[in-house]
Amino acid sequence: xxxxxxxxxxxxxxxxxxxxxxxxxxxxxxxxxxxxxxxxxxxxxxxxxxxxxxxxxxxxxxxxxxxxxxxxxxxxxxxxxxxxxxxxxxxxxxxxxxxxxxxxxxxxxxxxxxxxxxxxxxxxxxxxxxxxxxxxxxxxxxxxxxxxxxxxxxxxxxxxxxxxxxxxxxxxxxxxxxxxxxxxxxxxxxxxxxxxxxxxxxxxxxxxxxxxxxxxxxxxxxxxxxxxxxxxxxxxxxxxxxxxxxxxxxxxxxxxxxxxxxxxxxxxxxxxxxxxxxxxxxxxxxxxxxxxxxxxxxxxxxxxxxxxxxxxxxxxxxxxx
Ligand code: ATP
Ligand code: MG
Numbered sequence: 001x002x003x004x005x006x007x008x009x010x011x012x013x014x015x016x017x018x019x020x021x022x023x024x025x026x027x028x029x030x031x032x033x034x035x036x037x038x039x040x041x042x043x044x045x046x047x048x049x050x051x052x053x054x055x056x057x058x059x060x061x062x063x064x065x066x067x068x069x070x071x072x073x074x075x076x077x078x079x080x081x082x083x084x085x086x087x088x089x090x091x092x093x094x095x096x097x098x099x100x101x102x103x104x105x106x107x108x109x110x111x112x113x114x115x116x117x118x119x120x121x122x123x124x125x126x127x128x129x130x131x132x133x134x135x136x137x138x139x140x141x142x143x144x145x146x147x148x149x150x151x152x153x154x155x156x157x158x159x160x161x162x163x164x165x166x167x168x169x170x171x172x173x174x175x176x177x178x179x180x181x182x183x184x185x186x187x188x189x190x191x192x193x194x195x196x197x198x199x200x201x202x203x204x205x206x207x208x209x210x211x212x213x214x215x216x217x218x219x220x221x222x223x224x225x226x227x228x229x230x231x232x233x234x235x236x237x238x239x240x241x242x243x244x245x246x247x248x249x250x251x252x253x254x255x256x257x258x259x260x261x262x263x264x265x266x267x268x269x270x271x272x273x274x275x276x277x278x279x280x281x282x283x284x285x286x287x288x289x290x291x292x293x294x295x296x297x298x299x300x301x302x303x304x305x306x307x308x309x310x311x312x313x314x315x316x317x318x319x320x321x
Contacts, residue, residue, distance in 0.1 A: 002138050003025070003028045003033070004139075006036070006079065006131055008039045009056040010046045010056065012059075012202070013199065014190055014200060015190070015270070018067065020143030020179055020182060021141055022067050023067075024176055026069060034074040035135050037079050040053060040080050041079050042127060043056065045124060058292075061076075062285055065284050066201075066277050066281035071298060075302050076298040077295060077299040078298075081303075082134075082306055084310045086130075089126055089129075092133070092160065096156055101125060101152075104125055104152065107124070126156070128152075129153035129157070132150070133169070133309075135302070135305055135306060140171050140174065151173070182235065183235065184196030187231050201278065207267055208267045211267045214232050214259075222255050223255050224252065224253050235266055235270075
């Protein structure tokens, strides 16, 4: 089974990215063919400073390797290194009804937040469909926010196949329910573009500072507190299991502690959780040439995987003449 996922190098990776997607991908590596790419064309919808985008791309690659993407097991590349994806994007555009894109939540949410409504933001799901379909992906693990985009990819693939025969694999999405949406520090979905994130690889002090800003209910110190609805708890539970999780729930129920205590605890468990990853990150940070070699090798493998499909499409659509 082929599992594919991409991530935009549009800012520092956050714990929503990790629990919503990266972790699942790392775990999938041993049993599946995993395809993992850095979506730098997608990031152009939000990053317009060229040197920043190229920096973020390398940073994202470094982070991924640190978090456990193994280039021997996974095909790991940068989106723009396989240009065929743009060809497929255009081809699929003819199979994408305007209404389908107009209904996309992500576009509606982003424009509602004041992000400029340009064409790339609007047609983003078509490029995402091309990302998925170019590599005949069977499964796309996503956070809840991206389910609709995979459904759009399915719709487009079905329409295309109806016209030209069974060329594209119709993909399925996979959501890990318990981490469907990680809240940001303001309680909305954690998103790079919403500036409400807790970074994976921040400095210890600045992470604590960010965590201290998490919005919480105003309840007196001695009172018992509800944990299910607490943003601090909902982040902390990602890092805890069994007894430790139960102990935290008990601390909420007992009262006597303020949210400040829970925040400090969250910062501690998170710092501990990512320790090993931080060490690996330091290694790759110091070996950027190795990171580049890995990306180049990944691009070759990705291209090889894409070519049979794109060749079939060129023939079927008559672009090959
Ligand atoms: P942007 O604000 O630029 O859209 P983002 O933070 O939403 O960035 P993406 O690059 O869009 O991150 O998403 C990468 C992956 O992380 C996707 O699979 C997405 O579903 C997942 N993801 C993003 N945010 C969350 C979240 N808050 N909870 C769970 N999964 C998430
Ligand atoms: Mg997003």
